[in-house]
Amino acid sequence: MKTILPHNALSLEKSRPGRRGVRFEQAEKHASAYLPEAYLRKSVPKLPELSEFETVRHFTRLSELNYCLDGEFYPLGSCTMKYNPKAYDVLSALPGFANVHPLAPESAVQGTLEALYGLQELLKKVTGLAAFTLQPAAGAHGELTGILTARAYHDARKDFKRTEVIVPDTAHGTNPATAHMAGYTVVNIKSAPDGRVDKEALQQALSDKTAVVMLTVPNTVGLFETDIREIADRVHKAGALFYLDGANFNALAGLVKPADMGADLMHLNVHKSFAAPHGGGGPGAGPVGAAAHVAPFLPKPMVELKNGKYTLSGKMPKSLGKMKAFFGNIAVCLRGYCYLRQFDGQTFRQIAENAVLNANYVRAALKDKFNAFFDCICMHECVLSINPAEMNGVHTSDIAKRLLDYGFYAPTIYFPLIVPEAMMVEPTETESKQMMDAFVDAMEQIYTEIQTEPQTVKDAPHSQCVCRIDEVSAAREPNLRW
Ligand SMILES: Cc1ncc(COP(=O)(O)O)c(C=O)c1O
Known part of the structure; x- marks a missing residue:
């Protein structure tokens, strides 16, 4: 047979x-x-x-089952997947880097140390901050490093009463999680109707118990704080440190320097802003920068240049210690180094401007059909939303699934939490107008379907190997065997 x-x-x-x-x-x-x-x-x-x-x-066949950036457009807001030059993969995997033993003597790894030193210096240049540690292995790990550095700073001043971290409701979810994990009480403040920090609410929350105020810039509704200097001044007046979550620094690089915004501490996501791939859980790199008065408390060792030799300085008596074995995720840092070397200078401004332009192009094209919740110029991502009562009962999750039938990955949905039925779209600076037009066109076609045949959208996807599943059973009684 x-x-x-x-x-x-x-x-x-x-x-x-x-x-x-x-x-x-x-x-x-x-x-x-x-x-x-x-x-x-x-x-x-x-x-x-x-x-x-x-x-x-x-x-x-297995490799093609997964949706990937090498295949199609990936408009996932907040967790950007952007262009990662393949050349940087090759460079970071050169045997001189890849075969280094983590315990090799400094004299044997001068090339790797030179590249890491170069990255520290370029990050200082682009942010205006005094020092950078490359140890953190992700953005959230960078936040933890930053908050522990802040604690070391307050402790050194014997300022032990500071037990609170203030986080606006437009912060990335990892911010309050980090503060909580570090043992602080999280004080959440509601944002103003324009999606930015409510300065009065901030003032009321600030006290001599405040250790840190964490601000995501741009925030998770894709907006930049217009009064950031004033916010920083208020934070400093209360004796607290001002922490910026710069995971999406690609929207700001070359346009503003965090040091000029009053940042005491800040993490950057190399795997979002500086070309290393993001997604799939890593590996990543979340270097943390600090202003001069906080820099001595950063993790050690750091790479230093002394008498023409690169060396790992462990002589940082106030340092909080180590945050990761060895020197961080070097292969990710190297990709970031390549990117910063290549685009240093004026090009950064253009990169940031393109990120902002692309997000606003999508926002302007779709806002009449998919309500742009904060109808103003956004930064690197735009937040759209719908009212299911006006959309024949179609929800954001249905639109996300229908987009798969049109060959697009879904945007981030139901986040940020303060926007009902949110769809967060981040085209990134490296997508072309043609690609964004194709995405806008797909969204418009779905809008027409919602008016004429809503069930098609509610039952989507129709073209995938797994279509609509019973989500409750999938979560409660998962069948994970073939
Ligand atoms: C604003 C912001 N902060 C923090 C993070 C956390 O970064 P990671 O996923 O590397 O931990 C992200 C994630 O993409 C983010 O968008």
Whole structure:
């Protein structure tokens, strides 16, 4: 009887005894001659037995199941996936970098240290801050590093009563989570109707218990604080430190310097702003910069240049210590270094301006159909929303799923929390007008469907290998086996 396997059959189902690719038996014998008898297998491993073609097709098919930036537009607000030059992958994987042993003596890794030093210096230049640590392995890890650095600063001044961290409701979710994890009481303040910090609410929350005020810039509704200097002054007057979450610094680089905005501490996401890939949970890098009065408390060691040699300085008596084994995620930092070297100077301004222009292009094109919640010029991302009562009962999640049928990844949805039925779109600076027009066109077609055949949108996606699932059962009774 013929067995017709579906094209998505498991490799184990396709397996047939003895089937295999090219084999170099002489070489195998030769290799096993070098292995001690005790380490040689006694039986054949239970792996699928496939021809080379079957194996290649299997993995090619798997690689295509995942939506990726190399395939299509990825408008996911807040968790940007932007252009990551492939050349930087090659450069960061050069054997001189990739094969370095983490315990190698400084004299043997001068090239790597030079690149890391260069990154520290370029980050200082683009932010105006006095020092940077490259240790944090992600944005949220950078926040934790920043908050612990702030604590070390207050402790050194014997200012132990500062137990609160103020976080506006437009902050990224990791900000309050970090403050809580570091043992602080989170004081949440509501933002003003224009989506920016309510200065009166901030003033009321500030006290001699405030350790840090954390501000996401641009905030999660894609807006820049118009009165940031005044906010910084109020924070400093209360004796607190001003922390900026600069994960989306691609909207600001070359336009403003955080030091001029009064920042005492700030993290940047190399894997968002400076070209390392983001998504899939990392790895990332979240360097933290500090103003001169806070810099001595940053983690150690840092890379220093002394008498023409790069060296790891552990001589930082006030440092909070180490935040990560060795020197951070070097391969990610190296990509950021390449990017900063390549685009240093005037080009940064153009990058930031393009990020802002692209987000506003999408916002202006869609705001009449998908309410732009804060109808004003935004920064690198725009927040759209809908009222399901006026949309034949269609919800934001339905639109997100329908976009998959049009070949687009969904924007971030239901975030920021302060916007009902939010859709957060971040085109990034590297997408073309044609691509954004195609996205806008898909959104407009979905809008028409909502008016004429809403059920099509409610039942979407129709073209994926897995379509509408029972989300409650999927969460409560997940069936994770084939
Ligand atoms: C504004 C902001 N802050 C913090 C983070 C957290 O960064 P990570 O995911 O690297 O921990 C993100 C994530 O993208 C972010 O957009």
